[in-house]
Amino acid sequence: MPLDFIALALAVIHFGTPLTYYFYLKNKYLSKPWNINADENYKPKVTIIIPTYNEAKLIEKKLNNIYKQKYPRDKLEVIVVDSASTDGTPKLIKKWADKHSELNLKLIVESERKGKAHALNHALEYATGEIVIITDVDSLWPSETITKTLKWFADPTVGAVSCLKKPVGSKVKEVEESYRQYYNILRIAESKAYATPIFHGELAAFRRNLLKKLGGFPIDIGADDSHTATKIALIRYRAIIPENLWVEELVPNKGYSRWRIRRAQHLIQHFAKCLRELRQAPKGFRKILAIETFLHLANPYLLLVSTILLIASTLTTHSLTALGILALGVALLIVKQYRTWIIQQLYLIVASLRNIWTKEIAWSKQVK
Numbered sequence: 327m328p329l330d331f332i333a334l335a336l337a338v339i340h341f342g343t344p345l346t347y348y349f350y351l352k353n354k355y356l357s358k359p360w361n362i363n364a365d366e367n368y369k370p371k372v373t374i375i376i377p378t379y380n381e382a383k384l385i386e387k388k389l390n391n392i393y394k395q396k397y398p399r400d401k402l403e404v405i406v407v408d409s410a411s412t413d414g415t416p417k418l419i420k421k422w423a424d425k426h427s428e429l430n431l432k433l434i435v436e437s438e439r440k441g442k443a444h445a446l447n448h449a450l451e452y453a454t455g456e457i458v459i460i461t462d463v464d465s466l467w468p469s470e471t472i473t474k475t476l477k478w479f480a481d482p483t484v485g486a487v488s489c490l491k492k493p494v495g496s497k498v499k500e501v502e503e504s505y506r507q508y509y510n511i512l513r514i515a516e517s518k519a520y521a522t523p524i525f526h527g528e529l530a531a532f533r534r535n536l537l538k539k540l541g542g543f544p545i546d547i548g549a550d551d552s553h554t555a556t557k558i559a560l561i562r563y564r565a566i567i568p569e570n571l572w573v574e575e576l577v578p579n580k581g582y583s584r585w586r587i588r589r590a591q592h593l594i595q596h597f598a599k600c601l602r603e604l605r606q607a608p609k610g611f612r613k614i615l616a617i618e619t620f621l622h623l624a625n626p627y628l629l630l631v632s633t634i635l636l637i638a639s640t641l642t643t644h645s646l647t648a649l650g651i652l653a654l655g656v657a658l659l660i661v662k663q664y665r666t667w668i669i670q671q672l673y674l675i676v677a678s679l680r681n682i683w684t685k686e687i688a689w690s691k692q693v694k
């Protein structure tokens with residue numbers, strides 16, 4: 327009996343915490359105003375940094391997409407930083423740049439691959455824009471995206487802005503989408519409350535002077551974008567994901583689980599690094615950071631321990647209560663949202679274990 331009780335308590339905490347957090351944030355903040363003076367006429371100089379590693383298949387499409395952005399060209403600087411690609415990516419970039427000389431594009435070629443964040447820091451040395459936007463090659467932006475991003479920076483309290491992601495081109499799209507629905511609401515509600523500690527490499531914009539102040543992007547963890555946004559929130563600037571700032575992201579056709587696990591590894595590294603900072607977080611941000619840290623680092627293990635205890639109780643004491651809860655947990659897998667949640671918990675558990683032997687700072691590419 328006490329085993330069943332502990333197992334049940336753990337399960338209640340496991341499911342109750344994110345549900346309570348979600349409904350609390352949604353009800354309290356989602357329909358609130360931003361409290362930010364955004365201005366679409368604010369058009370500062372901007373530097374777009376595109377990191378590339380073996381992107382021959384997609385790089386031209388990406389450059390064309392940036393080229394079509396509706397933003398004054400004299401205020402736009404593009405820096406592509408390649409880390410020793412072996413598929414001829416730099417050559418394709420040079421060829422494209424020759425054909426589009428009216429765009430201010432600089433190519434940096436690193437002779438050794440030391441990871442995305444290292445490459446970003448390299449590019450930062452050459453950046454001159456007031457705002458720096460980082461973007462992955464496998465993402466595409468609608469043509470108003472720069473304007474829709476920069477308008478938020480018209481307000482000096484905003485330090486960083488990221489996007490919402492529309493997954494495209496995959497067989498497993500459905501899983502991605504159902505997971506994204508509540509995920510996006512959380513990002514927006516956290517942003518309205520103060521800041522979100524989760525950013526996206528498909529579009530992550532930062533004030534360059536703040537990046538300088540922070541010493542660039544962290545190279546010891548994978549989630550350079552999320553961690554930098556969080557650091558910016560910790561020094562009391564808003565780091566936000568607004569509604570309606572959508573970009574497309576290509577989801578891998580093959581190796582989907584590995585991809586999700588690697589990303590989970592990066593997020594876990596980020597939140598583990600945040601643990602030390604929690605105490606000095608500004609008031610509005612402390613709760614957000616504490617709960618997200620708990621949800622990424624500890625909460626998945628509550629589910630695991632609860633399941634193990636229920637199985638143990640069923641086997642040793644033949645507890646019908648334990649068997650009943652287990653059966654319910656399995657039966658609920660027919661509900662999509664629940665199934666998605668459980669899969670995400672498994673990803674987080676596997677990811678935290680994988681982090682013990684590899685940090686995936688220089689990761690292998692998934693086919694898209």
Ligand code: GDD
Binds near residue numbers: 379551
């Ligand atoms: N220069 C350079 N050097 N670029 C790299 C390297 C590297 O070592 N490794 C990857 N890149 C580039 C890729 O070419 C791509 O443009 C971008 O970095 C992201 O790589 P993906 O392979 O597409 O990563 P992902 O989609 O799994 O993860 C991305 O999204 C995450 C969540 O939004 C990354 O941006 C993560 O940093 C981010 O946390």
Ligand code: MN
Binds near residue numbers: 462
């Ligand atoms: Mn990607």
